[in-house]
Amino acid sequence: MKNVLVVLVLMFSGCTSFPFSGTSSSFQHTEFLLEAEEALDGLISNSGEGIPPILLRHTKAIVVFPNLVKAAVIAGTRVGKGVVIARSLKTGKWNPPAFIKFRQASWGIQAGIQEAELVLLVVTKKGLKQLFKRQFSLTEGPQLAIGPVGKTLDLNLDKLLSRNDILAYSRIKGLFAGISFEDTIISSDKYTNYEYYQQVVSNRSLLIGEKGIKIPVSGQVFLKSVKRLETQAGNKR
Secondary structure: HHHHHHHHHHHHHOOOOOOOOOOOHHHHHHHHHHEEEEHHHHHHHHOOOOOOOHHHOOOOEEEEOOOOOHHHHEEEEEEEEEEEEEEEEOOOEEEEOOOEEEEEEEOOOOOOOOEEEEEEEEEOOHHHHHHHHEEOOOOOOOOEOOOOOOOOOOHHHHHHHHOOOOOOOOEEEEOOOOOOOOOOOEEEEEHHHHHHHOOOOOOOHHHHOOOOOOOOOHHHHHHHHHHHHHHHHHOOO
16 A cells, blocks of 8 residues: 555656655655555544544544654653644645654553554644644643544534544554553654755644645645545545
């Protein structure tokens, strides 16, 4: 699946006006976006246990951490990478992807886990505003509801959306221990954003779809894939 998507990116790059850099960092970012797409696809496709399709209609932003297990340990703190996209309030289309990172002082996944994916659905303006900040805490500010695969989340939408700003879904392969969000900070990954877009851009600029930002081919493919997943999920309602 992943190899096919890489080929599609390369084919698409040959028929657009956007340049595709052949540097190792470009391929690294492309690979990461493909992993993020697969994580999102896996959670949406897990019928009956994953992300309820109806929730996507109410989602203002999507945050994906495709592999939390790969997070590095730096001075006792887990540090990992993710990507976030926000829906334009005017057009309803998805704006350019922004790279983010998380930092957690006390890791909430036990040893032995082979793979762990996390998707956050931001469903309120309050939650969306958190993403515009340089960094924010998942345990302070936005109200978070956890709906991991294998458990049923209350789908009384009015109740759910009035009480929560962010809905969290996880898929874990290996020994299940759950995910703890205590002491978790999410912040902008300025270095990766600069490396990917080849210009200084803030997360806020990307998430609001500021004009003048050229989206690399792999970013365009990622947005098209998310739109496809959204359409497929809508057909499952």
